[in-house]
Amino acid sequence: MGRLLLRVAAGVAAVIALFWLLSVIIGLLVWVVMIALVVGVVFLGVRMLDSESSGR
Template sequence: MGRLLLKVVAGIAAVIAVFWILSMLVGLLVWLVMIALVIGVVFLGIRMLRTEARR
């Protein structure tokens, strides 16, 4: 009975660890996408300002 309980607890801990790692990776990916979007918008704004200044 004790070994079975230990295996169940170990399995639950493994599943929680996998989901925690996946959530960390997804969160990091979301942050990277947001940073890339902000940088892209800033560069686009600078480019538009330069073309307006030439006219």
């Protein structure tokens, strides 16, 4: 009985660790995508302002 309980506890701990690792990876990916979007918008804005000022 004790060994079965230990095995179930180890399985539950492994599943929790796996989901925690997945959530960390997905969170990091979300941060990377958000930073890339902000950098892209700033870059496009600078290019638009530059082309507008050189056009006149």
